[in-house]
Amino acid sequence: MIELTDVRFRYDASASGAFELRVDRLALGAGSRTAVVGPSGSGKTTLLHLIAGILTPVQGRVVVNQEELGGLPDAQRRRARLRSMGMVFQDIQLLDYLSVRDNILLPYRLGGGLVLDREAKDRAESLANRVGLGDKLGRAIDKLSQGERQRVAICRALIARPELLLADEPTSALDADTARATLNLVFELAEETGTTLVVLTHDPSVLERFDRVVHVDGGGVS
Numbered sequence: 290m291i292e293l294t295d296v297r298f299r300y301d302a303s304a305s306g307a308f309e310l311r312v313d314r315l316a317l318g319a320g321s322r323t324a325v326v327g328p329s330g331s332g333k334t335t336l337l338h339l340i341a342g343i344l345t346p347v348q349g350r351v352v353v354n355q356e357e358l359g360g361l362p363d364a365q366r367r368r369a370r371l372r373s374m375g376m377v378f379q380d381i382q383l384l385d386y387l388s389v390r391d392n393i394l395l396p397y398r399l400g401g402g403l404v405l406d407r408e409a410k411d412r413a414e415s416l417a418n419r420v421g422l423g424d425k426l427g428r429a430i431d432k433l434s435q436g437e438r439q440r441v442a443i444c445r446a447l448i449a450r451p452e453l454l455l456a457d458e459p460t461s462a463l464d465a466d467t468a469r470a471t472l473n474l475v476f477e478l479a480e481e482t483g484t485t486l487v488v489l490t491h492d493p494s495v496l497e498r499f500d501r502v503v504h505v506d507g508g509g510v511s
């Protein structure tokens with residue numbers, strides 16, 4: 290499903306001491322559930338963005354779904370992302386002027402070839418219900434708590450039954466109980482749709498639930 294080989298990435302190739310991420314080899318199978326851990330600033334988000342094709346390496350190959358992302362033009366990378374990946378960003382990235390419902394349905398409005406039909410609308414409601422936001426579907430995002438926003442972002446990432454879910458500390462704003470319940474739901478939904486999971490987390494108490502834990506430290510991945 291995901292294969293990184295001899296990858297080198299630098300934010301600023303010219304600056305000395307600029308951050309570099311190195312991944313000699315990382316292979317994650319379809320349907321697997323991987324946690325990515327490491328200190329703040331170690332390169333976790335960078336790794337996730339390389340897998341998503343938001344960033345491209347200066348060297349090496351990132352293959353997702355048998356497609357080498359580096360070989361695709363921007364528009365095609367974006368399309369691949371919309372079609373087959375769900376993302377929960379560290380800074381959440383919801384649209385404040387849209388309702389909860391329309392934020393959850395956003396992937397259908399971004400032109401990845403997804404069709405907004407009755408089934409998608411029903412699924413948006415069912416997902417919102419399952420994360421405890423069923424009564425807030427019409428509410429604007431700026432009238433939600435941070436934890437509620439995080440749950441909207443999770444619904445949006447899962448709405449189109451992605452083959453791959455990439456989540457950047459998706460429960461960091463939630464209290465321990467809600468975080469556990471939300472992560473349970475992510476696992477449940479991922480299992481229903483056979484979705485491969487890559488979750489960045491700071492929470493050691495959830496690691497046992499994953500098939501594999503990848504460590505990122507000092508720009509290296511092991």
Ligand code: ADP
Nearest residue numbers: 300301308327328329330331332333334335336
């Ligand atoms: P983590 O998610 O593990 O906290 P990041 O992947 O966000 O770490 O960042 C890794 C390193 O790269 C940090 O030193 C950070 O300051 C640096 N960095 C992140 N984004 C940028 C950027 N856009 N430009 C330059 N440096 C960046």
Ligand code: MG
Nearest residue numbers: 333334379457
């Ligand atoms: Mg990060």
